[in-house]
Amino acid sequence: MPSWFDESIRQVLAHRRVLMLAKCPRELEQATAELLGEQLHRALRSRDFNLYFDWWFGELATTVLTRTGAPTPPGDPDQSTWWLLQGLLALAPTDFLIPPVQDFLDAATGQCEPPWLPLSCRVQATGDIWQLTAAEQTRLGIIAGYEYPGGADQHVYLFDVETCSPMELLGADTFDTVEQATRAWCTTVGPGAAKSRPTVITDPASLAFLPYCCDLTHVTGLESRNRLDNWFRAARRIEELMITLRRLGTPVPPIPPAELMECR
Known part of the structure; x- marks a missing residue:
């Protein structure tokens, strides 16, 4: 050990x-x-x-x-x-x-x-998902809705993702609203996100990269404190999102191995 x-x-x-x-x-x-x-x-x-x-x-x-x-x-x-x-x-x-x-x-x-x-351990995704895109196109903000049983404490979780190889979750956090998450992401990304606005994701295939950007076993040594705070939470939130999408009949398809190294 x-x-x-x-x-x-x-x-x-x-x-x-x-x-x-x-x-x-x-x-x-x-x-x-x-x-x-x-x-x-x-x-x-x-x-x-x-x-x-x-x-x-x-x-x-x-x-x-x-x-x-x-x-x-x-x-x-x-x-x-x-x-x-x-x-x-x-x-x-x-x-x-x-x-x-x-x-x-x-x-x-x-x-x-x-x-x-x-x-506390029964958080679940609602199936509502939005995307923010930076000017360089590979830096994305994925905002997903979550709640607790009975619709309690509805909120959103923000995934700040670099989708060009290597796919990497740069940071994450919870927010009360999509608007709050959007402002936080745009501030973090800087000028490249100045014109970014959340758009509703309707095609689950556009989220195919998400499960691959949060490998609990892969540590680069360059992770921020925010990333480390969300090391386990982000992975759990992604799992809950995938579960909800499957339940809704819109599962996220896997990425073919040959495409894993390509920019999304």
């Missing part, structure tokens, strides 16, 4: 109480993303060559799961660990939510305080 794993897991556990300041699922997701992103950033700066972020997440989640047996009442010393588990499940790849974990969460529903806590 890489040398940085143990200390970084200890740091996450030591600072987990900050998560209890969250007032809704999205705030918990954000706080958890930042808590984990800080440790990924430290590992990156340490110049350790064993930056297995996906492996580290699994070790962290396993540690937290072994410490969490059931929902804890307000004031319980272990309550922050339960909150951390919910935050991790909100960021985890969908294949992490295996049936035993789902059964565990279902059994906890109705026993949690606050009641919104078990909803």
Whole structure:
């Protein structure tokens, strides 16, 4: 196991109480993303060559799961660990939510305080998608709508993507509205995005590049803090978007291997 794993897991556990300041699922997701992103950033700066972020997440989640047996009442010393588990499940790849974990969460529903806590890992895409395009055509902003069960806390997630080889997610974040996401992306990109306006995506094939720009195992060493905060969250959000599009009967087709190195 890489040398940085143990200390970084200890740091996450030591600072987990900050998560209890969250007032809704999205705030918990954000706080958890930042808590984990800080440790990924430290590992990156340490110049350790064993930056297995996906492996580290699994070790962290396993540690937290072994410490969490059931929902804890307000004031319980272990309550922050339960909150951390919910935050991790909100960021985890969908294949992490295996049936035993789902059964565990279902059994906890109705026993949690606050009641919104078990909803944190159930974010889902609405199927609404917009695209922003910079002047050079290969820098895109993909904005997708999301919500929690029952249509709660509708919001958007922005993927800032470079689609020319190598395909790369440059940054990401959540926003209340498409307009907010658009302003943020245009500010980040600069003059090249001054005239960009969001257009509705109707052809899922135009999103074929998206799953390929967020490889959890590929670390360049040049990632920004924002990218590291969204290391796991962006991948989960892409998965949820792909799931929704399949459910709606508009699946995103894969890119043929021969085209993976081409600019989109």
